[in-house]
Amino acid sequence: MINGLNWNYKNIPMIDNTSSVRKYNTLDDLSLAYNSIKTNKSDYNYNVKNSSSKIYSVSTVKNDAAELFTKGKNLVDESSNGLFQSKIAVSSDDKKVSASAKEGTLNKTYSVEVKNVAKYQSNKSTELNAYDKAMLNAGNNTFAINHNGQIKDISFKIDEGDNNEKALNSMVSAINNSDAGAKASIIKDSKTNLMYMKIDSKEAGKTNSFEIIDKVGNAVTASGASNKVQAAEDANYSVNGVNYVSKTNDISLDNGKVNLNLKESTTTPIKVSIKSNTNKIKNGIESFVNSYNKFSSAIQNNDLDSNILKASSSALRRNESRLKGIGITINEDNTLSIDKKKLNDAIENDTDKVKNIFSGYTGIGKKITSAARAVEINPNIVVQVNQNIGYNNNYAIMQSTAQYGNFLNLIR
DSSP: OTTTTTTOOSSSSOOOTOOOOEEEEEEHHHHHHHHHTTTHHHHHHHHHHHHHHHHHHHHHHHHHEEEEEEHHHHHHSSTSSSSGGOOEESSSOTTTEEEOOOOOOOOOEEEEEEEEBBOOEEEEOOOOETSBOSSSOOOEEEEEOOOEEEEEEEEEEEEEEEEEEHHHHHHHHHHHHOOOEEEEEEOTTTOOOOEEEEEESHHHHHHOOOOEEEEEEHHHHHHTTTEEEEOOOOOEEEETEEEEEEESEEEETTTTTTEEEEEEESSEEEEEEHHHHEHHHHHHHHHHHHHHHHHHHHHHHHHHHHGGGGGHHHHHHHHHHHHTTTTEEEEEOOOOOHHHHHHHHHHOOOHHHHHHHHHHOOOOOHHHHHHHHHHOGGGGGTTTTOOOOOOHHHHHHHHHHHHHHHHHHHHH
């Protein structure tokens, strides 16, 4: 028998497992029930108030279920996107070697030594007074930058009467607007009015070194732009005793799941440890527990059918001792309390153990998440509507639910 319409109206006939709306005029029966109810004012007020409260409670529980399902799905996800796959990389000296890790990375420790980091080539021009007449020849100037065997001609114009500042800025713009593998900037001392041009390779490593020479005019010679103050170098480092050379200081390990950034040379090995992200996992569990408590309390406190919680409660009791071991206590009302420090320590010391309690075969996460999903999809199950019925009665439930709404409108 379906009890979905039997909240408060004892005189409303039920739809059993052999009936359907096609042979049973539910709206007429609801109207008859209304006529029998409205003669008693106290019954009428009670039924309207209590039924409205039921409808509101079911709506609230549906929202709570949706929230709990979202939190639980992330907790039990076995893919690299799951909460328990969250990782962090910890360096023993991040001023010399910093590190980061992606989800799903294996927990392990790397020993990193840096002989030298990769460097950019850097040229510094002669210091000139910004407001003196330009040292560069007036007219068209052309110079070439040879970057890794690729020669790029670069031209710009100096007008008669230009000062050094305007001339050097024109040269900088010409370099930056080219695709010559170098970038330039002006450094000026506002107190002395002295300025110089800085030209750097766009990327580090020996293959990104460059040469700059005059072709037409004297721009390079007059400015001193070919003066090299730092040579381009490759990084020379080792990981777990194996030596490597790289033109960049950004190093990938474990198929790109771990990234190292080499910052300085080292005198002793730097330890880089890949660990579970304890704080993120702890916050996720706390959020899941809070959502479960809200969901469970909403069902129990609003006199709704708590059968949906039986599988969850059973899973909690089966795991009670394991839950206590990680700082989670089952209260008398089947809600949960957390000892945050104990939970944090458990995750830090044995993440797999904590994970198994929630997402293992006998864990609590999957049971609770499944219950939440069931209520989110069909909140009627918390008002004792039997879902194990045939087509006709499914149709009858849909029709009787709609007609029940009409009935409430009728008696207002």
